[in-house]
Amino acid sequence: MSTQASLSTPRTTANIPLILVAVLGVCGVGVLLVDFWPFLSNGMAAQVMFSPDETDFQQLLFHYSTLPRLSMAFLCGAGLALAGAAIQTVLRNPLASPTTLGVGAGVEFALTVFILIAPASLALFQEAFALAGGMIALGAVYLIAAKRGNATLWLILAGMIVNLLLQSGTQIFLLFNEQYLQSVFMWGAGDLAQNGWDAALFVLPRVVIGMIAVLALSRPLDLLALGDDTANSLGAKVTVLRLLILGFAVFITASVISAAGMIGFVGLAVPAALRIAGLTRSRDLMIYSVLTGGLALLVIDFIVRQFNGLGGDVLPTGAATALFGAPFIILILRKARIMPGAQSNDHPNDQHIISKTGLSLLLMAVLIVGVVFSLFTSLDGTGFAVLGWTTPWQDSSLDVLTGRAERTFAAMICGAALAVSGTLIQRVGRNPLASPEITGVSSATALAIIIALAIFGVGQRADLMVIGAAGGVVSLIVLLALCRKFTHAPHYMLLNGLALTAILGAIVRIVLTRSGTQTSMLMSWLAGTTYFTNMDEVMIVAAVTAVLLITAIALRRPLELASLGTDQAVSLGLGISVFQFAMMLLAAILAAAATLLVGPLSFVGLMAPHLARVAGYRLAGGHLLGAVLIGVNVMMVAEWLARNLLYPQQLPTGLIAALIGTSYFLILAVRNR
Amino acid sequence: MFDLKDVSFQSDGKHPKTLLDDITVSFPTGAFSAIVGHNGSGKSTLLKLLARKNKPASGDIALDHTPLSDHGTRDFARKVAYLPQNPVVPPHLSVRELVAFGRYPWRGAFGRYRAEDHAQIDRAMDMTHVTEFKDRLVASLSGGERQRVWLSMLLAQDAPVLLLDEPTSALDVGHQRDILQLVADLKDKIGLTVIAVLHDIDMVGRFADHILALRGGRTCWQGDATHFMDGATLRDIFQTEIDVIAVPGSTRSVSYVK
Numbered sequence: 001m002s003t004q005a006s007l008s009t010p011r012t013t014a015n016i017p018l019i020l021v022a023v024l025g026v027c028g029v030g031v032l033l034v035d036f037w038p039f040l041s042n043g044m045a046a047q048v049m050f051s052p053d054e055t056d057f058q059q060l061l062f063h064y065s066t067l068p069r070l071s072m073a074f075l076c077g078a079g080l081a082l083a084g085a086a087i088q089t090v091l092r093n094p095l096a097s098p099t100t101l102g103v104g105a106g107v108e109f110a111l112t113v114f115i116l117i118a119p120a121s122l123a124l125f126q127e128a129f130a131l132a133g134g135m136i137a138l139g140a141v142y143l144i145a146a147k148r149g150n151a152t153l154w155l156i157l158a159g160m161i162v163n164l165l166l167q168s169g170t171q172i173f174l175l176f177n178e179q180y181l182q183s184v185f186m187w188g189a190g191d192l193a194q195n196g197w198d199a200a201l202f203v204l205p206r207v208v209i210g211m212i213a214v215l216a217l218s219r220p221l222d223l224l225a226l227g228d229d230t231a232n233s234l235g236a237k238v239t240v241l242r243l244l245i246l247g248f249a250v251f252i253t254a255s256v257i258s259a260a261g262m263i264g265f266v267g268l269a270v271p272a273a274l275r276i277a278g279l280t281r282s283r284d285l286m287i288y289s290v291l292t293g294g295l296a297l298l299v300i301d302f303i304v305r306q307f308n309g310l311g312g313d314v315l316p317t318g319a320a321t322a323l324f325g326a327p328f329i330i331l332i333l334r335k336a337r338i339m340p341g342a343q344s345n346d347h348p349n350d351q352h353i354i355s356k357t358g359l360s361l362l363l364m365a366v367l368i369v370g371v372v373f374s375l376f377t378s379l380d381g382t383g384f385a386v387l388g389w390t391t392p393w394q395d396s397s398l399d400v401l402t403g404r405a406e407r408t409f410a411a412m413i414c415g416a417a418l419a420v421s422g423t424l425i426q427r428v429g430r431n432p433l434a435s436p437e438i439t440g441v442s443s444a445t446a447l448a449i450i451i452a453l454a455i456f457g458v459g460q461r462a463d464l465m466v467i468g469a470a471g472g473v474v475s476l477i478v479l480l481a482l483c484r485k486f487t488h489a490p491h492y493m494l495l496n497g498l499a500l501t502a503i504l505g506a507i508v509r510i511v512l513t514r515s516g517t518q519t520s521m522l523m524s525w526l527a528g529t530t531y532f533t534n535m536d537e538v539m540i541v542a543a544v545t546a547v548l549l550i551t552a553i554a555l556r557r558p559l560e561l562a563s564l565g566t567d568q569a570v571s572l573g574l575g576i577s578v579f580q581f582a583m584m585l586l587a588a589i590l591a592a593a594a595t596l597l598v599g600p601l602s603f604v605g606l607m608a609p610h611l612a613r614v615a616g617y618r619l620a621g622g623h624l625l626g627a628v629l630i631g632v633n634v635m636m637v638a639e640w641l642a643r644n645l646l647y648p649q650q651l652p653t654g655l656i657a658a659l660i661g662t663s664y665f666l667i668l669a670v671r672n673r
Numbered sequence: 674m675f676d677l678k679d680v681s682f683q684s685d686g687k688h689p690k691t692l693l694d695d696i697t698v699s700f701p702t703g704a705f706s707a708i709v710g711h712n713g714s715g716k717s718t719l720l721k722l723l724a725r726k727n728k729p730a731s732g733d734i735a736l737d738h739t740p741l742s743d744h745g746t747r748d749f750a751r752k753v754a755y756l757p758q759n760p761v762v763p764p765h766l767s768v769r770e771l772v773a774f775g776r777y778p779w780r781g782a783f784g785r786y787r788a789e790d791h792a793q794i795d796r797a798m799d800m801t802h803v804t805e806f807k808d809r810l811v812a813s814l815s816g817g818e819r820q821r822v823w824l825s826m827l828l829a830q831d832a833p834v835l836l837l838d839e840p841t842s843a844l845d846v847g848h849q850r851d852i853l854q855l856v857a858d859l860k861d862k863i864g865l866t867v868i869a870v871l872h873d874i875d876m877v878g879r880f881a882d883h884i885l886a887l888r889g890g891r892t893c894w895q896g897d898a899t900h901f902m903d904g905a906t907l908r909d910i911f912q913t914e915i916d917v918i919a920v921p922g923s924t925r926s927v928s929y930v931k
Binding site for chain 2: 430555557558560561563564567568570572573575618619
């Protein structure tokens, strides 16, 4: 009796994947039936599939658009899910996938650069280029994480940083080729719309070859699950095996992305969901992933098509999959036991506690010199031009100076606001790698502003600021609700924030593809340009930042107490939850204010507090001030570079800051230890 | 000091487990009370109830004849100082800065630290012998030194009750003795009430005045150290083959495992 019960339990869990595939299969058949129905009912199904009547528009449309789209959806879904399953198994990490580990962004970057720059004669090498882009991105992520024992958190963080770095790069290239903007955006958002069989015939052999290779290697893959040492002693060539499988996974991903653009989250959600449903052996996981992934994308694409039929606008499938898939991260977080990785318990060397007054004064001096330099000096293509010296002082020079002052000041204020916001989030969340950008606050602010601007046509920037701040606060509250225990496990906040950022990013992409003429302006704002700012706004943001900075510094004692953890803080008489909420609210308001001026991408909110801490600003008050000084300096430099680097072209300050910030973290991650 | 009546505690989740049941006990004022028991017997859970980290499922806990929940956060912090089993070690604070947080319950977020606060902080560091490294980072200290720093913070808190959750778990025998001797001395010197979860039977027998033994979430024995160091009692509490042997020339006994 009891043996029967214990036997039946695993059997029922093992059946869940089968049920899932069956349900999806029924849905898939339903999709096919609905699409085929007009032709089934008059018995022309076979004809329309293989040799459509060239005079019948319906048949042509079906044969050259609907049918290839169905095939593409299944192929792409199956390929990505398999690639995800392979990567997850090889890296033994339930959150790994082509999109989270930067492979997608690498391929996208490589392709964008290739299409825009490479001469037509090199077109043959496009695929190799895309593959190399994906492999290099994955390699970088892997190298960073490998230094930390492949802790889940680090792998995901490294993936995120590489993702953001490559996305900034892609955007810079796109900004200078605006004529391609809309089409590249459609492609970037993952468009499955077809007008012929070319794409499907391009993907089919590649995905099939990749699948066969990965499936053939799946048995030794089970060995990898035992850990490198065990696998080695059982005779598996771990490194070769790992590289081979990752290589084929990237190959599949690159092929799919080349043909259909970024289709996010299928590669993450499908294998992860199957694993939660009870599939453990890698071969089973992969076969199920192929079926589930293909059918899932088929069904999602069908739903997306119905929306497009109503609105007339094109909703890209890839962005929609992110909406479906990102909640899975949150689900996985709840189900899978994710360890925060080895918390660095290594003793910090007994560093001397020294006053930071000298450093602060130095930073102040740099700042003042920098501002003067930034205002009076520019590059004019031939060399440095100094206003009123190499170029004569004219009446218009004052206007030039005012214009520059506005933009420099705006950038600096944003640097300060983001630095304070980041410091508060890092300290209260007790996580040195948290920031408004990473917790999704910046994305939420941007999203609220974009929706207000593009859909409801709100034009007043003051209104936009309030709407943006509200968006940031709402996302923060959602985040806090999702991980109520966030003080115990700061990494949950980070990963949940990642999911939120992904959802918001998808919505941003959808809105951007719909907004037509405003796209270019919206995009340069998203990239963080200070070009559109005016002095009134800058003054408002400056006032808000100053008031909140003073508030935060006044609260430095409880802020410091929060670093002792919830239990100790309460034991010492601090009502920690109210305090944490208040601080997070401050951080959200600051992030929203800065986002309005320079867009959501800049990494100053992550970099400035981190640098300040590394430089030795230990206590909360000093940490805040040091971060502000560093943030202001970084943004000032970024703004000058953005203005002058490619003169007369103007680069967005936020993008330059993001490039500086992500590069800093890459160097840090690679060099550390 | 602490009076518990019919207290029980359940874990969170869909299938709550009763971790403590029917606990009725009074912890004497001005004494060193030890809570002992096998792993999972509910020792730390009970201490967390006293420290208000856990909320009882039923029953009443009173501190100074006032229900525990009636004390305000800072008010409670002035009365009860609690040291968790694995306190978070802030990587950036120096010893003196950490000990100074003991004054937070008295001065709050904005109150200025007066001369008397600084005197209190210095005295606490003095009593725990941590003055010599007051300007070093806490994170750079050894386990025994850190433990003394935490104690120092608790003393600066100036609360009449100390709750210690396995204050000696990570220490070697010499440091265990040092810490417990220190706590016992402080208890005598400034009349503290100490309630500690302890593992080592012989240390309990040496330092505790009053002992509460738990087994499977229920009270199984209460009494003083002399009666605790008894073969039958220990076997009953720990459910293992254990006995005691008298120390020649002393009234004390030590335990050994058969």
